[in-house]
Amino acid sequence: MRTSSNPAFRALSGKGQGGYAGFGYQGQAQQTGYGYPAAPPTAADRPMTIDDVVTKTAAALGTTVVVGGLTAYVGLAPGFALLAAIVGFALAMVITFKQSTNPALVLAYAAAEGVFLGTITRLIDFLVPGVAVQAVVGTVVVFATMLVLYRTGAVKVTPRLTKWIIGATMGAAALLVLNLLLSFFHLDLGVRGNTPLAIVVSLLFIGIAAxxxxxxxxxxxxxxxxxxxxxxxxxxxxxxxxxxxxxxxxILNLLAQLQRN
Structure with missing residues (x-):
């Protein structure tokens, strides 16, 4: 199985014993020595369907949107964005490394991201009015476009493409970390801000994320x-x-840069 550059999916190799990604599902009940199932499968143990993915993703995304909207409406101080980012990162690490399927953890992560996104969106939209709606529409359009490309087979997820995307994602992450570290020494690579290079980098990052x-x-x-x-x-x-x-x-960052030029 190909590995995703998204850290949350890197464990999904399907290797090892006991089913998919070590979650122990065999597709049928284990049998006892008397020919009867050892225990009836629960609803959570039945095979996953596309409806499960859609409903769970909608629940997580809906949580982020609702919390983000309320956060933007209330107008929390910018410091809450940093706090929410730290909480979200911590939850993401727990979910990723434990391969957790706990809905409470996933929804808590979604809520933390809602506070983070709601806070920074309100701030940027104050500086560049109208950019928030444009960013939301842009995200929806990109998501829908990539879904159509995948479902129609217009773009095949091949091992070569997978390796390219993983490498590009790791490079983007390294660039952002390096830029952050250099900022502590009052140095700037120019990959963020209101410069032509920053615009090019934002376009590149949007492509990689897509x-x-x-x-x-x-x-x-x-x-x-x-x-x-x-x-x-x-x-x-x-x-x-x-x-x-x-x-x-x-997308929010790029639109803000373009409209401030």
């Missing part, structure tokens, strides 16, 4: 075909949220 959606769709599709348990849809929803949050931030 292609990450293809990998996310492919991983969800493969998990369904592999017979992953229904509860695993929460983990896939989390992975999609990680990509969508990054995509929205990059």
């Amino acid at each position: 292609f990450n959606l293809l990998l996310d769709f492919d991983q969800a599709d493969r998990a369904i075909r592999a017979g992953a348990p229904a509860r695993f849809a929460w983990y896939i929803a989390f992975g999609l949220m990680v990509t969508l949050v990054w995509l929205y931030i990059e």
Whole structure:
């Protein structure tokens, strides 16, 4: 199985014993020595369907949108954005490394991202009125476009494409970390801000995030075909949220730069 550049999906190799990604689903009940099932499967252990992925992703995304909208309406101080970012990052690490399918953790992550996005969106929209709505529309358009490209087979998720996207994502992450570290020494690579280079970098990052959606769709599709348990849809929803949050931030940043020039 191909590995996604999204850290939430890197464990989805389907290797090892006991079913998909180590979650223990075999696609049928284990039998006792008397020929009867050892225990009836629960609703969460049935095979995952596309409806499971859609509903769980909608729940997570809806939480982010509602919390973000309320946060923007109330107008929290910018410091809350940093606090929410830290909480969201911590939750993301727990969910990723534990491969957690706990809906409470996923929804808590979505809520933290809602506070973060709502706070920075209100601030940027105050500086550049109208940019928030444009960023939301842009994110929806990119998501829908990539979904159509994937479902129609216009773009095939091949091993070569996967490696390219993973490498590009790692490069983007390294560039952002380097720029952050240099900022502590009052140095700037020019990849953020209101410069031509920053605009080019934002366009590049939007492209990388968009292609990450293809990998996310492919991983969800493969998990369904592999017979992953229904509860695993929460983990896939989390992975999609990680990509969508990054995509929205990059689109918001680009539109703000363009309109301030």
